[in-house]
Amino acid sequence: MSLALPEAMAGRVRMEQVQSILRLTPFMMGANILIAILVALAGRASPHAVGLAVWACAVVAYALLGLRGWVASRRRRSPNQIVSARGVRRIIWQAGLLGSLWAVLPILTMPAEGDLHGAMPMLVASVIAGMIGCGGFALLTLPAAAIAYSTPMALGALWALSTSHEPVLYALGGLLIFALAVVVASCLSHARIFVDRLVAAAELESQRQVVGLLLSDFEDGASDWLWEVDAAGRLTYVSDRMVAAAGAEKVDLLGRTMSDLCGAAEGPDGAVAALSALFAEQRTFRDVVVSIEAGEETRWWSLSAKPVHDLDGRFTGFRGFGADITRAREDQARISRLAHYDVLTQLPNRLTFLQALSRAWSEHGRADRKPRAAGCAVLCLDLDQFKGVNDSLGHAFGDDLLVQAAARLRDSVARQVGDRGLVARLGGDEFAVLVAPSPGAAGLSRLARDIVDTLSRPYEVRGHHALIGASIGIAEAPLHADDPDNLLKNADLALYQAKGDGRGAYRFFETAMDLWIQQRRELEMDLRHALEKDELKLFFQPLIGRDGDRIIGFEALLRWQHPRRGLVAPTEFIECAEQWGLINKIGEWVLNEACRTAVAWPSPLTVAVNLSPHQFASGNLVAQVRKALKASRLAPSRLELEITEGLLLQDSATTLDQLAQLKKLGVKIAMDDFGTGYSSLSYLWRFPFDKIKIDRSFVAEMQDNAAIADILRTIALLGRTLNLEVTAEGVETADQARLLSEMRCDQFQGFLYGRPMPVGDIPSFLLANTARRLRGEDLDDDWDDEAAVG
Numbered sequence: 001m002s003l004a005l006p007e008a009m010a011g012r013v014r015m016e017q018v019q020s021i022l023r024l025t026p027f028m029m030g031a032n033i034l035i036a037i038l039v040a041l042a043g044r045a046s047p048h049a050v051g052l053a054v055w056a057c058a059v060v061a062y063a064l065l066g067l068r069g070w071v072a073s074r075r076r077r078s079p080n081q082i083v084s085a086r087g088v089r090r091i092i093w094q095a096g097l098l099g100s101l102w103a104v105l106p107i108l109t110m111p112a113e114g115d116l117h118g119a120m121p122m123l124v125a126s127v128i129a130g131m132i133g134c135g136g137f138a139l140l141t142l143p144a145a146a147i148a149y150s151t152p153m154a155l156g157a158l159w160a161l162s163t164s165h166e167p168v169l170y171a172l173g174g175l176l177i178f179a180l181a182v183v184v185a186s187c188l189s190h191a192r193i194f195v196d197r198l199v200a201a202a203e204l205e206s207q208r209q210v211v212g213l214l215l216s217d218f219e220d221g222a223s224d225w226l227w228e229v230d231a232a233g234r235l236t237y238v239s240d241r242m243v244a245a246a247g248a249e250k251v252d253l254l255g256r257t258m259s260d261l262c263g264a265a266e267g268p269d270g271a272v273a274a275l276s277a278l279f280a281e282q283r284t285f286r287d288v289v290v291s292i293e294a295g296e297e298t299r300w301w302s303l304s305a306k307p308v309h310d311l312d313g314r315f316t317g318f319r320g321f322g323a324d325i326t327r328a329r330e331d332q333a334r335i336s337r338l339a340h341y342d343v344l345t346q347l348p349n350r351l352t353f354l355q356a357l358s359r360a361w362s363e364h365g366r367a368d369r370k371p372r373a374a375g376c377a378v379l380c381l382d383l384d385q386f387k388g389v390n391d392s393l394g395h396a397f398g399d400d401l402l403v404q405a406a407a408r409l410r411d412s413v414a415r416q417v418g419d420r421g422l423v424a425r426l427g428g429d430e431f432a433v434l435v436a437p438s439p440g441a442a443g444l445s446r447l448a449r450d451i452v453d454t455l456s457r458p459y460e461v462r463g464h465h466a467l468i469g470a471s472i473g474i475a476e477a478p479l480h481a482d483d484p485d486n487l488l489k490n491a492d493l494a495l496y497q498a499k500g501d502g503r504g505a506y507r508f509f510e511t512a513m514d515l516w517i518q519q520r521r522e523l524e525m526d527l528r529h530a531l532e533k534d535e536l537k538l539f540f541q542p543l544i545g546r547d548g549d550r551i552i553g554f555e556a557l558l559r560w561q562h563p564r565r566g567l568v569a570p571t572e573f574i575e576c577a578e579q580w581g582l583i584n585k586i587g588e589w590v591l592n593e594a595c596r597t598a599v600a601w602p603s604p605l606t607v608a609v610n611l612s613p614h615q616f617a618s619g620n621l622v623a624q625v626r627k628a629l630k631a632s633r634l635a636p637s638r639l640e641l642e643i644t645e646g647l648l649l650q651d652s653a654t655t656l657d658q659l660a661q662l663k664k665l666g667v668k669i670a671m672d673d674f675g676t677g678y679s680s681l682s683y684l685w686r687f688p689f690d691k692i693k694i695d696r697s698f699v700a701e702m703q704d705n706a707a708i709a710d711i712l713r714t715i716a717l718l719g720r721t722l723n724l725e726v727t728a729e730g731v732e733t734a735d736q737a738r739l740l741s742e743m744r745c746d747q748f749q750g751f752l753y754g755r756p757m758p759v760g761d762i763p764s765f766l767l768a769n770t771a772r773r774l775r776g777e778d779l780d781d782d783w784d785d786e787a788a789v790g
């Protein structure tokens with residue numbers, strides 16, 4: 001049977017066989033010596049006394065030799081030794097020799113005829129039978145040796161018995177044969193089981209090694225580790241990685257229960273209790289998160305395990321793996337914080353606010369609540385003048401200011417309504433306060449007043465003083481809204497109106513505001529279709545040269561010919577168009593229409609087109625301008641683009657880049673409404689404008705206000721210094737024209753010279769102007785009266 005095995009395995013099998021024989025060798029040899037001496041003593045009075053003595057000496061000598069060999073083999077024994085086939089053969093030979101020695105005994109003591117009643121033959125027969133049994137037992141693992149040992153003995157005995165011609169002894173011989181057969185058969189069968197068991201054990205061992213290798217590989221490579229607990233939940237195995245993660249010594253961990261290990265940092269989530277329950281229920285579990293105290297810090301582990309059972313199906317504990325997920329948890333917490341809080345002010349953000357609002361709504365907001373219960377309220381808040389401060393003093397300054405304002409806002413809300421109020425930053429300089437339950441109109445007014453006062457006190461930021469204010473819109477549920485979205489929207493609407501009321505105002509929502517919204521919605525629908533229905537028109541207002549007699553060009557001003565409302569001014573819909581994302585399409589149409597119209601005018605006449613900041617944001621403005629010029633074949637130098645300071649407030653590099661590209665096309669760039677912005681002068685240095693247009697509010701006031709007249713003079717001077725053309729807008733009277741002309745403005749625009757006119761009126765206007773010039777009159781001479789009316 002060992003033939004089918006690989007040599008290494010066969011060698012190990014032989015080794016085991018030999019080992020098991022060697023284990024019994026001292027007893028066997030002892031028994032040989034003892035029995036041989038007893039037999040010799042028993043036969044000392046018989047006729048075979050001498051022969052028996054010699055035989056016994058031979059057996060004893062052989063047994064002593066065997067013992068010596070046993071001692072030697074024990075000395076050189078080393079683990080994993082293998083035994084060669086020759087070694088086994090030698091044992092078989094030795095067994096055969098010992099058996100043969102014993103075979104001599106019955107032959108030696110063969111009874112003489114008729115001497116059957118002596119005890120000697122019985123003794124010998126019993127001894128031989130016993131020796132066959134014992135030897136067979138001792139050599140059980142090596143059947144060949146057992147056979148080699150017992151067969152000669154049996155043959156010797158049989159031969160001796162057969163020569164006696166005595167029927168009783170024949171029966172004894174039969175018994176001997178039977179004993180031999182049993183010994184041989186059981187040796188063979190046992191040896192097979194022995195080898196099978198050995199092979200199975202060897203296979204198991206090698207499997208264990210492979211699994212061990214895989215596991216150690218896993219432990220080296222992954223962040224996970226292995227652990228094992230016994231039925232009582234005590235750790236019986238911890239891998240090195242787990243030891244490191246626990247920040248403890250291995251000996252401290254072994255024997256501790258998992259719940260005890262994690263119990264130190266038991267949080268309110270009851271993870272340890274859950275773990276204990278899982279242990280108790282002996283259920284497989286995955287990714288149970290527990291915390292443990294590793295030295296100073298709290299660490300988070302994720303544990304998974306399966307119950308382990310022994311062969312009898314008895315529960316013996318859990319085996320599983322764990323991973324330190326502290327980093328992942330921290331990352332998650334950070335991300336969740338980023339998602340819910342504003343990084344700058346640490347206030348809850350819009351998302352958190354909306355979530356809190358919807359929670360508050362279900363508790364306090366719904367109209368179906370008890371009629372006299374308090375509702376919830378939203379205050380929308382916007383910092384006045386923040387954009388100007390932010391822009392003139394820089395974003396870092398603005399950020400610090402926002403942080404301070406946010407802290408004051410939080411304090412004020414805490415003071416007035418305690419923890420009923422939630423303050424959030426919705427974006428930019430917009431904040432919102434949720435109050436649930438609401439303190440009622442009077443309480444809300446008090447809160448709003450306090451917020452406005454608190455935020456309006458001077459700030460000290462980075463060594464500068466700053467003054468800003470706040471406007472607030474308030475809406476209260478269920479009075480002002482029937483869902484949380486509307487509540488917020490209506491508070492926003494009230495804010496919009498509050499801002500219109502002037503600085504530091506607060507306003508409650510009113511239904512009329514909703515009506516206003518309704519109208520805006522209608523307007524939006526109409527405006528969306530205005531382009532398709534060809535309802536947009538361009539009017540043109542002339543720009544006049546310094547001498548007051550020469551037309552330089554026209555500014556294109558948009559009008560909407562609405563079927564019901566009549567002619568709508570751009571102030572009423574441009575802002576909406578910007579909000580609703582329609583301004584790009586409209587702006588493109590204006591560009592094309594203006595260029596197409598202007599190309600028909602006498603050559604040097606220019607056309608000015610107003611641009612919205614949103615057109616820059618879209619990113620395809622330059623392409624639109626290039627296309628309009630190309631399609632109309634208008635010389636680029638005849639196109640002027642008017643931008644406002646609002647555009648430069650956005651301050652993005654792409655804006656300046658687009659302006660530079662436009663200039664490269666050859667078109668002129670004018671700064672419109674100059675003076676109304678925040679820090680106008682600084683922009684003049686940042687971009688090479690061709691023209692500034694002084695806002696008409698300055699022109700209107702300059703006669704009553706010496707300071708304004710001074711500013712205008714300075715601006716005109718500045719224009720000359722920077723080589724810019726200076727245009728005065730909104731010139732309505734001849735006096736204004738005279739004053740501005742003294743200040744050396746380059747161009748004038750206003751009702752005094754001409755109102756915005758439809759394109760069809762331009763030829764006659766130009767003709768009339770030429771005729772006037774031929775008569776040597778100024779344009780303004782004739783129209784003083786009309787202008788006074790306009």
Ligand code: C2E
Nearest residue numbers: 557558569570571590610611612730731732749750751756
């Ligand atoms: P703006 O660019 O400052 O245009 C001048 C505005 O002042 C025009 O109003 C014009 O009618 C008015 N105006 C001219 N002379 C006088 C005067 O002597 N006295 C008075 N009181 N007003 C005078 P309009 O046409 O209503 O345009 C208002 C604003 O709408 C424009 O201000 C401009 O910012 C914007 N806008 C007009 N057309 C467009 C356009 O096509 N695109 C964009 N984005 N904005 C446009």
Ligand code: CA
Nearest residue numbers: 555610642672
């Ligand atoms: Ca303009």
Ligand code: CA
Nearest residue numbers: 672673693729
């Ligand atoms: Ca203007």
